[in-house]
Amino acid sequence: MLKKIVLLLLLFLATSLTLHAQKATVQGVILDEDNQPVPGATINCGEDYTISDINGFYKLEVPALKEITIIIDHVSFKPTKFTVTLSNAENFVVNPKLSTDVTSIGEVQVTANKRKVLTGIQTVSVDVIKNIPSASGGVETLVKSLMGTTSNNELSSQYSVRGGNYDENLVYVNEIEVYRPFLIRSGQQEGLSFINSDLIQNLDFSAGGFQAKYGDKLSSVLDITYKVPTEFEASVNASFMGAAASVGTSSKNKKLSTISGIRYRNNSMFINSKQTETNYDPLFADFQTYITYKASNKFILNFLGNFSMNQYNYQPLSRQTNFGTIDDPVALLIYYEGQEEDEYLTTFGAFKANYLVNEDLTLKLIGSTYHATEQEYYDILGQYRLGEVNTSIGDDNLGDVEFSEGIGSQLNHARNNLDALFFNLEHKGTYTKNKHQLDWGVKYTHEDIRDRLVEWEVIDSAGFSIRPYFEIDNDQPYNAYEGPLVPYQNVRATNFTNIDRFSGYGQWSYKTTTSSKAKLFFNAGVRAHNWTVSGEDIETTTQTVVSPRAQIAFKPNWKKDMVFRLSGGVYHQPPIYRELRDSSGIVNPDVKAQKSIHAVLGNEYSFLLWNRPFKLKSEAYYKHLTDVNTYTLENVRIRYSADNNAVAYAYGLDLQLNGEFVPGTESWISFGYLKTEENIDNRGYIARPTDQRVKFGMLFQDYVPNIPSLKMYLNLTYNTGVPGGSPSYADPYIYQTRLKSYKRADVGFSYVLAGEDKTFDEGHWLHPFKEFTLGFEIFNIFENLNSITNTWVRDVYTKSQYGIPNYMTGRVFNLKVNMKF
Template sequence: MQQPIYDVNIKAGSSGTTTNENGFYELKIPANTDVTIIFTHLSHKRVEATFNLKNGEEIEFNPVMKIEIEQITTVVINHNTKHSVEGVVSIAPAVLRTIKGAQPGVENILKTLPGVNISNELSTQYSVRGGNFDENLVYVNEIEVYRPFLIRSGQQEGLSFVNTDLVQNVDFSAGGFQAKYGDKLSSVLDITYRTPLKFGIRAEASLLGGSIAAEAVSKDSKFSGIIGLRYRDNSLLINSLETESNVIPVFADAQTYLTYKFSDKFHLNFLGNISLNKYNFKPQNRQTNFGTLDQPIALLVFYEGQEKDQYLTTFGAFKANYFPTEDLTLKLIASAYHTTEEEYFDILAQYRLGEVNSNIGDENLGEVEFSEGIGSQLTHARNDLDALIFNVEHKGDYKLDEESTLEWSVKYTHEDIRDRLVEWEVIDSAGFSVRPPIYDIPNNQPYEPFEGPLVAFQNVRATNEVQIDRLQAYAQWSKRSMLGAHEVFYNAGVRIHNWTVNSKVPNQDGVTSSTQTVFSPRAQFAIKPDWEKDMLFRLAGGMYYQPPFYRELRDASGTVQPDVKAQKSIHIVLGNEYSFEMWERPFKLVTEAYYKNLTDVNPYTLENVRIRYSATNNATAYSYGLDMRLNGEFIPGTESWFSFGYLKTEENIDDKGYIARPTDQRLKFGALFQDYMKALPDLKMYLNLVYNTGVPGGSPSYANPYQFQNRLPAYKRADVGISYLLVDSNKEYTTKWKQRFKELSIGFEIFNIFNAQNSITNTWVRDVYSKRQFAVPNFLTPRVFNVRLSTRF
């Protein structure tokens, strides 16, 4: 029978402690660092264990020490349930680096989680539980990061901000998050970059680009740093699309995370990033076949012109950590984000819409034989944006006692945005210029000549200079205790957000200004019953606000509306976690039901990844659903999971009745499965599977969305990767070239293995005969093959 051992010496670096008569001990170790703890006793064999914990994370670790020479494997009695009680999903960095996709990174894994929907493999944007892309918070080492403003399609995006080669921890919450996180309506992605302990290099190359990351630490261990360089070329994917083109999509970035430890009480960190996206696009032609087997239809388009886009972003942040006592931590964070974005294009598209020859054996099989619509479209844009964002924040946490903690923050943000928007579109159908329906000019042709002016179908011209000052603060209290024999967790907090919008009036000297303030109370409660089955129940909710960012202030005409209110959501989440063993391996089933009641909603339209807001608060909405995720070792030594989600979200604009929101994706199924051959364990395989039912397909310009509620087809995609580990750090090699590597692997990937035809938006084309408008799908990438080489020194 195992008995507690008194007076065991426990040492971690220069600090240490001993166990009491009951075998209990408490030891504080540095966060985000690999720390080796040594357990020694005169009568027992020495035990060593290495940990790497996040700031504030706690675990209970009790090794089994034997008198004999042989040492029994250590036993963890109870792992910290901090993430479980907070409703946070943690993703292992090894999974991020192993599971690749058409758009590799954190988002590639997020799309397999319940409640997270990504229906565009070229994009890193995701919607969570009915929200849009702008409703998600992203933090790297407690520093909020931003995405470019003008990007309108996934193929322009390039790289995700998060560099997976630098990642140590990935935490994700799909709703009901604490007050310490910012003011968004949907989700939080909390990334921690690692602090290195020794020199190392990691490199990777594929047909889609490459990356290299290096890390080092000084001899006195005071200074450490990690740097990552990435290059991405999406030509392989874009050239597989239906539109034949000459395209040069080049994306590159450099990131670094540096740490200097002046003393045990004061640490200074720096996070830096520079990113360049260049997208040069010259479309040539396109043919899209759609319709039915009985009545096949094709859209044939010939293009002239080109598009040139460039997005240059720089980001830098300093973070000072001061530990005056063991119970008090003080932080000061200062960051700056700057982006200059250019979007220039002139593209003439001449199209034929007609019936397709479906006679098998005919030499003209598949060609358009009878044209139902002939026309052209000329689009023009000269859009420039320059945005500069400063943040200064003080954060702190104080441990009131062994079981409760108080956290607080005060943050000031200044946003300076200068934007020039020039876009117009001219549409010609069968030789006649199509006028926009917003002009109410009598037209009595052919009885009277029409003398109205020729106008573009769409014409947006605006110049905006906007400054936004924000003052945010929060305070929250967390406590663990016992309720009878049951373990409970409490968290309660409140946020306050005050912002002032100053907008220069175009062609005038005046400035319009608006100041608003919102309060956001939030709370969480979790209980772990003292049952034979390992269960945990969680209830979270609160009042969540999203004060408008610049894009939410700009209406369809490009004019900034400073009086736009913060969107408001009352959010309730009820969750359950059931941990169990199956096949003598650990598994966990997580179930969450949620409901959101939204008011002061700012309606928007969604085209690919570009969101256009109405800049009004004239709608209400709701979202509710159920998310389930089963994860565990389906194959020994590998983590896999299966996800299911049900969602319904609708909005009521101007009291016209409820219709589906652009992100109303009813059913979702996702799977991430890893496997290997027992006879050849170095040969590994992964399957990344996503099925999402279709979202509303949008509506033509100026059309009433209540009359266009047809949905896109379901999004079906499966990516498969096979890799072989040539060199493993756990093995010894006599071959000289293998001794130079710690790891070396080669892989082969098939994206969209079943060649599913997925579409992201519709192109609306007019039929001059029937006066109808056809929704022509814009298809995404078909089956694509890729090879990959990865190494670590």
Template sequence: MSVTAQTATITGIVLDEQNTPLTEVNVSIGSGGTFSDANGFYILELIADVETTITFSHLGHKNVVLEKLVLKTNEAFEFNPVMKTDAIQMDGVTVSPTGEKNTDGITTISKDVIRKIPGANAGVENILKLLPGVSSNNELSTQYSVRGGNYDENLVYVNEIEVYRPFLIRSAQQEGLSFVNTDLVSTVKFSPGGFQAKYGDKLSSVLDITYKNPIDIGAQFEASFLGASAALETVSKNKNFTSVSGIRYRDNSLLVNSQQTKTNLNPIFFDAQTFFTYRFSKKFNLNFLGNISLNDYQNEPLSRKTNFGTLNAPKSLLIKYEGRENNKYATELAAVKANYFLDDNTTLKLISSIFHTSEQERSDIIASYELGEVDSNLGSETVGEITSSKGLGSQFNRARNDLDALIFNLEHKGRNIKNQRVLEWGIKYTHEDIRDQLRESEFIDSVGFSIRPPLPEFVNNQPEEPFDSPLEAYESLIAKNLVKTNRFSAFAQFSDRNLWKDHNIYYNFGFRTHYWKVSGQNVLKTAQVVFSPRAQFAIKPNWEKDMLFRFSAGVYHQPPFYRELRDNIGTIQPNVKAQQSIHFVLGNEYSFNLWNRPFSLSTEAYYKKLNNVNTYTIEDVRIRYLANNNAKAYVYGGELRLNGAFVPGTESWVSIGYLKTEENSDNRGYIARPTDQRLKFAILFQDYIPTIPDVKMYLNLVYNTGVPGGSPSYADPYIFQNRLRDYKRADLGISYIFANESKSYPKNHWLNKFKALNVGFEVFNLFNAQNSITNTWVRDVDSKQQFAVPNFLTSRVLNLRINARF
């Protein structure tokens, strides 16, 4: 007769010192055990009524040992260990005073830093812009360029689910909210290039977000002059169900009203998100990510006055507006992710998502302008006013654009870990259904005559000779596109760690392949395929100094998305090839102690060779491709970031970056690309008053040299190579901490209900720097010369902010 032993269960979430869940923690009992999952969750079955010792071990952390644990039959015991960093060498990986060495070139950003650091568009992207290889010259935008790439070349994942942006947004003040809700974030990882094959097919970067899996019920609320947000965390009694949900509302009126254009603005930016996990068993769990976002941007511009030029030749542009614009962007995302733990070594995943966006632009704006010389005599009664007009005219812009897009993804991913060897694979199907209708026109009138397009078929000699002909828009765009794309992609990669002559080495190699087929109404069916090998190597020498060297190389393709298939007149070009970029990245990490505090110095040099380049222009945040593949380009640069506790108990860093990127179209020679941001300097600094440590100060400083300022419509970009002014910005935040994890209060105290409470103020653009993002091109009637009038961004703004967690 056989006897079956009675069992009990221990479960919980493994955390690090920052209360971030740790993945792949080994939970062992004798010869058996399990691993924590991507959310730090583990579950282990024990023999009941028997003393058991459980050991939690993880690379770079001290073991946590739970001794002589005795559980009753069918008892479910919860244990949430906190693992502390251990500065020792373990199993081929050296751990420094600041944590485990980064062998794959991915930067991990603290969620606490993301939530605390001030910014006009605070959040993950606000911190990314302080990294050396990331550039953004627009504080109203959440979009960013990385190492010479454009806004469309960045991958964003939330819990391995790819997320998308709206298509039609052309101005940063129309953007509203980033997809990533920082109240729900657990970990943030970012790679600026040379990333592994498991990440998708883009040219520049990967932002890998993990939403949290809560261990307790909680709530959070934040409010400021820019909007409000709330988040809720729930956990079921048996711990099988967890969820995080958040809603956000944002109003950019405070920032937009600080610009030189006076408007009646009524923007509504709202979104709601939820992420939940249900554990059916210790082998199977299910995740769901849902998002609904509504951007309703209503704007009635009134007037604008911009002074520009030089001290010797000052000029001014005065504009009076009539009309209004109303743009709406509504998006929905639903995704399901199934995780099956086949055994202690193998994890299988199935991910399905559907994204829908419905967007419309409605605009009727008449602008009457006067361009003139300015009285610069300080003693004059008319100082600063226009004394003589160089140009009078009017401009009528009309838009009736509609877009509806549906994107479906179905993906399988797997992972096998054995003796530190990791094999990962995946296959993905994507279907894109785009319905797009563009109707735009721009009429320009100057001193009684209409300016016709500067094309051969519209040659005339106005106003010297009368010209009797129907009015023609200076620029017009009429197109209707119904496009479908089916994609199949797959990847496989292998990673391992070994010892070589007492040196620790790590290597990873893999490949991706991508097949896509474009079809649609009046679109010739085309199919293409690309293959992308990638590899990484890192070595930790057995030196007294704590250093790591790494090198990565690979071929990166970006198969064209809908916007890249559409040329500048709205026609679909289905034969557009995938842009190709060959990456070479060499990096070093050096960890050391300074002033008895931990610091790390990260340096990287990179070179990218680009082929089949699809040239484009950028106006504000709108990208317009030529859909031509007629250029080649290159990018090279170097970066440095010093990170550490400049002030005890805080994290700060200094970043310096340099890059140069140029393109050569049709062998005409190399000119600067729109993202040629040569020099980048940024500081993130945290401090507190020593005698009043609850008064915290957060400061970020950014200096970027100017990017090319673009060119007028129909103009040759090889002629217009002027640059915008340098971008300089400082944002300051000061807050008082009433309650947090280290400050507890008795039950009868009013602060006892708060897990955290802080109140403070922020000053955006502290030094009131005049930054510009684009130029408005205005014609001088007499000389026919066109002047680049800068479009200035926000000035100094004060914001109040309160944050509470229960």
């Protein structure tokens, strides 16, 4: 009945087609011919206007989704004007220069975004982030719905891009590279991602073929820009899963701006919806701040700081998983003893200095430090029964296990510690002249990692200790083994590792217009990376790689608004510490950089449908990979072979249609086809762990026609299964199976009590709020049972193994409130 009600609600909301007022913001600094600020200038847009302050700064709210003309006037200068067409909630920055001669900036229809289209960058509206129903609570949920990305774990912020793994994705915040934990091993242990959604101004994403100025990874770039407030702002968000608050300030002279946020999150609701009963006491909290100081019109200093604490106290109690068929139902019952205590503490600080030498030359200096201390401690004993289920309807014992076909126990132990300290110093520069742009950068990184790894597992079945899988004469539990008792798996290692890196890039960009008024964009660049691995009992090893890259984009002068783009090059990924450590915990300093020759052919077609803007994006790609460092995937924990003993390939097609399916709201549908295989030691090609053949994602926004304050956000995901159902020790060439398809639907409803189009007079209790929204979310509406791995147990009677799915979260309800001041 509940499913029918939800479907009726979705159908009812999806019929709305009423347009309401949309707004955008234009802001910037007005300068004179000597690049000095111009105070007292009037900025007009129809009946709306503002006046630039003592620093020449202005901010004006304008209508969105239509062409508007903005006129700037000052008694000492000639008037100037420019024309723009902005999307809903867009924040467009333009810094006009006034002179004594008549000046017209001309038509700048979202110039910045047009340039990103030419370079293959996807830009996403920030407003969508705070409203999308998200189990992980981060901006990554939005990224997973874009073309080229997949994920099959709603509790993880990690994502795979076009056949790559989680370690192949770059993340930048205001041009500063950020890091993720090293030891993180399961979805339930992932709390907060680094990125604070409340602080974001812009979000750009590239799924491949990116420029040389971005770092040394194989798959993708997520480029985040944090806000620089120009006035006081504050927000508070709270729900059953946590809370967050942010504050933005700006000094009277607009020279000092700060924005800070604090977050708390608790995943207990999701963990308790799984089939394992637990005592789960997590604590995910962080504080983040971004400070901007404008010392002069030419010099700006920024600071980005973050402190994050993730603690987990996890005590599993029992689990029952039913599987099999209707004719032959089977159940797995597990009773647990013991607990897991994990803690991840990270501290990050970065200074960035921007110096505007002149209007053509900008120099930047970035220094950052990252420190992480991580521990994973657990002792968990699981005792299981595998048996036949009572299916007699009306029986008092219906659903109980009445006959045991297999019994056994499993004891897991770990005492893992890691201490990592990173230091970065980087210089970047940009020079622009006559439609040519030169970008360059050099960077030094020192990584100091101290790691202790102690893990073992003992398995007992029917009174027999199961020998390790690599034992030749191992016929247990069918025949007793009279040798000494040894763990089924045993990993012990202590590593003190230092990595010193020198990297740099240089690239040239050029944009021109042909005689036929077609637009051409060229970009060519090269990266170089040198790294040295050293440490206790490690032979010092130095390696160097060079990565040339190029892009070309063509926008013909057609009635149809189309852009064609070809990009690619040679991409190297010098190994991080995790890639140097093999499955036994030993560091191999000779691991080479994985290499990918990458080509992307793309097209973007912008058009009007129902007199509303739409865009169809398509990209076909091919990757040829060599020196591949193969790995196994356990939830989100990656274990590498630390041996470049494979070659691989990946190819596919990604499509995304986005636009106003409902007037005034942006929605999109993405589809992807992928095939990726690897050849290990010349044994032939088999599917890689991320070979997710088909992906479908949809983010749909709607509102009730007669009640525009009542809105709906629907997030749908369908991914075909990945090769993840085999035992971790199995030879993939002999035994390879896939998990079932990943299907999930999350929906959120919100009611706007106060907002841009719903304000109240002074004295009303809602007057202080710029925005006040109440929300209700349903995660996993149809309660699909998605599995991420299998638990393998033995049936001693039939001498066979069963793969029992480890299911993810069930249906969860959540209430939330969002406030802005």
